[in-house]
Amino acid sequence: MGLLNVNYGELIRALEQKVGLSFRTGxxxxxxxxxxxxxxxxxxxxxxxxxxxxxxxxxxxRKNLKLTKLEFKDLLAxxxxxxxxxxIIRDKGLV
Amino acid sequence: MLAVAEFIGRQIEVMTEGEIxxxxxxxxxxxxxxxxxxLDVWQDYGFGLAEQGVVRNAMLCDLGHEGYSxxxxxxxxxxxxxxxxxxxxxxxxxxxxxxxxxxxxxLLKEDIIRLYEDLISTPEEQLGTLPWQWRAALLRLIEKxxxx
Numbered sequence: 001m002g003l004l005n006v007n008y009g010e011l012i013r014a015l016e017q018k019v020g021l022s023f024r025t026g027x028x029x030x031x032x033x034x035x036x037x038x039x040x041x042x043x044x045x046x047x048x049x050x051x052x053x054x055x056x057x058x059x060x061x062r063k064n065l066k067l068t069k070l071e072f073k074d075l076l077a078x079x080x081x082x083x084x085x086x087x088i089i090r091d092k093g094l095v
Numbered sequence: 096m097l098a099v100a101e102f103i104g105r106q107i108e109v110m111t112e113g114e115i116x117x118x119x120x121x122x123x124x125x126x127x128x129x130x131x132x133x134l135d136v137w138q139d140y141g142f143g144l145a146e147q148g149v150v151r152n153a154m155l156c157d158l159g160h161e162g163y164s165x166x167x168x169x170x171x172x173x174x175x176x177x178x179x180x181x182x183x184x185x186x187x188x189x190x191x192x193x194x195x196x197x198x199x200x201x202l203l204k205e206d207i208i209r210l211y212e213d214l215i216s217t218p219e220e221q222l223g224t225l226p227w228q229w230r231a232a233l234l235r236l237i238e239k240x241x242x243x
């Protein structure tokens with residue numbers, strides 16, 4: 001499955017509103033996904049990116065999130081909620 | 096012996112996973128099908144590489160910051176795509192993306208330092224499984240000097 005059509009704005013909205021990430025400012029932006037008071041995952045997105053996110057970058061963000069390509073696509077397209085994502089991460093034993 | 100119930104000669108969109116790109120699902124006619132079992136494999140020498148960047152290794156000998164040094168050179172992965180280059184250190188899941196390799200490497204160095212600082216300033220009991228491992232790896236790799 002291609003990740004070629006990931007829009008940067010939609011990606012950030014999904015990460016902030018659904019996953020609950022909060023990106024710090026800086027040249028690159030990082031955010032921690034925290035569960036049970038523990039930093040579990042770290043997600044990096046470029047600052048001031050515009051338009052479509054490239055394949056390589058989108059794939060790295062997907063790997064940061066520990067999602068399959070299908071799950072990543074679902075996250076962007078809405079079927080995955082914040083609680084769904086939490087369950088995925090717990091199921092993977094990452095907490 | 097596999098009995099073929101029906102031959103479908105239509106284009107499918109295949110979704111893959113993992114470093115060796117194993118197929119996990121495919122889409123046919125607007126419907127998605129999960130692959131339960133791979134029954135057979137064969138080499139594809141001509142197709143399927145369109146989204147795979149050119150991958151190679153590069154060596155980092157420093158972190159581009161006088162406050163930090165590497166105890167030994169580290170190998171990072173460079174992935175070149177048509178319009179971007181991704182540099183990454185898989186062991187700690189750090190990466191950076193830029194138009195050119197030097198830019199990507201410079202951003203990766205900054206990201207590694209940010210991650211190191213973040214991890215050493217976080218109490219160990221507040222680190223999940225992976226960040227705890229990243230912290231141990233970075234403490235092995237990086238030496239921090241007194242003056243920034």
